[in-house]
Amino acid sequence: MLSVSRVSKSFRGLRAVHEASFEVPQGSINALIGPNGAGKTTIFNLIAGVYAPDAGEILFENKRIDRLRPDQVCAAGIGRTFQLVKPFAGLSVLDNVIVGALHKERTVSGARVLSLSILRKLGLEAKAAQPAASLTLPDRKRLEVARALATRPRLLLLDEVMAGLRPTECDQMVQVFRDMNRADGLTILLIEHVMRAVMALAKHIGVLHHGEVIARGTPEEIVRHSAVLECYLGEETEV
């Protein structure tokens, strides 16, 4: 469904992503993990159209999307959340989601109905009338997800939405994604540090280190992969 091939991006000579390649099959849940500064968010921004890659290409449903603007990527069927949440602070929680829902819905009243059902799924229903500025960080993360879902994407990019959630909240969120993956066939690519969520959700994991994909595989394979252990824990030496 999504195919990233040999994509590179540098910022003023600093190599953020180097010849990264991976595939996201339709209907799957995938995770990108890696230490801080490995280039995960840069890859998201390349997919979402915030930056154009210096080299390589990105295909979504067999069409090139690496020269599109963010709004065109959204129109192609990819929704995204921001790691540093960007709520429309002056608008109510409901209005935040309505903005996203208007992408597919013709009327504001139709968008309101869809938005309320999404807020219900994410447990934000009671806070619909509050200004988004009054939300706590975990709720803001939920709002990011709700807004992105409201555009009815076929692929959802989640950038550290579990960070700051309590374990039970994290499990709830995992359940929400699982349900949507199963019921609506939503494909998910997530960046995550919370391994509890990654292990519970992802069928495929890619590991990024210094801008390069150093390992790909199932969760079981990844936890035993020597290069991965090395980048997280350091090289094993005989004593």
Add this chain to the structure above:
Amino acid sequence: MSLLEGVPRRGLVLLAILLALLLVFPMFASGYLLAVGFLVLYFAYVGQAWNIMMGFAGQLSLGHSLYVGLGAYAAAALYVHFGLSPWIGLGASIAVCALAGAVIGFLAFRFGVAGVYFAILTIAFAEFARIGFDHFTWVRGSSGLFLPVANYIENDLWNLRGSPAMFYYLMLALAVGAFILCHAILRSRMGYYWLAIRESPDAAQALGINLFRYKMMAVILSAAMTSLAGVVFAFYYNNLFPEQIFHISRSIELILGPIIGGIGTLVGPLVGAFLLTALAEGMRELMLQLGIEVPGVKQVFYGICLLVVVMFLPDGVWPPLARKLRLDR
């Protein structure tokens, strides 16, 4: 979906009372008060038009005198040269201003000029016009364009020749129209998209909003609306000077209303226009009565008002007032 849906009943009642007061006002007002009333409505209207750009779409224009001036000159020149009714001339005014807005918008939004740099661009264009029109001989350049004036026994609405009361009602109609239009827009897709762009352009774009298109719509609509105020202005004052109408102080003057009243609110421009105009004129009257003849009292008063609002009511007068009146739902 009804236009009245979700509007609190108290708000409707208050609006109806306000409208009734404004309608009967000319029957009791002196010529001077009527002139003040006209100014209040004028600033309420242009403030509303400016608010579309800044308050809704988040784009700061400091050059709205450009649209007032172009609108005024277009209709006045067609009247003076060809005897065309301003109702026909305003078509030209709208077209010219929409085009000017589109050019500025294109230059800014296509090339990512934003924030204060966008504001500087709008000032630059108003200044171009001010200096350019000084040498534009078709409209008499710096010596000014005058509309023929006579004592009119009857109001000639078709040619906009007539009594101050006629202009007052015309301005009232425009202000009411702008209020209703903005109210409707805020409940539409465009309104939601503008507010989203104002709050976070990045997030708005990620949700599929074409930033360029919706910012262009804001600047074009705002410019076109402002041009109508220019037309009325020209036929009310009957004289136009580039040095005055395009001057930056005119642009500043028309944004003070919404700032004082509450940027981004529907009622803010109205409240601000009333406070500033009515109180500044009242102040001048008071000074006259007290025998204090100090030039610039009005400006000092403006300054004090701005200071007070910025210090104590950073969101403007209306939002806290609305909470007090329980009109914020």
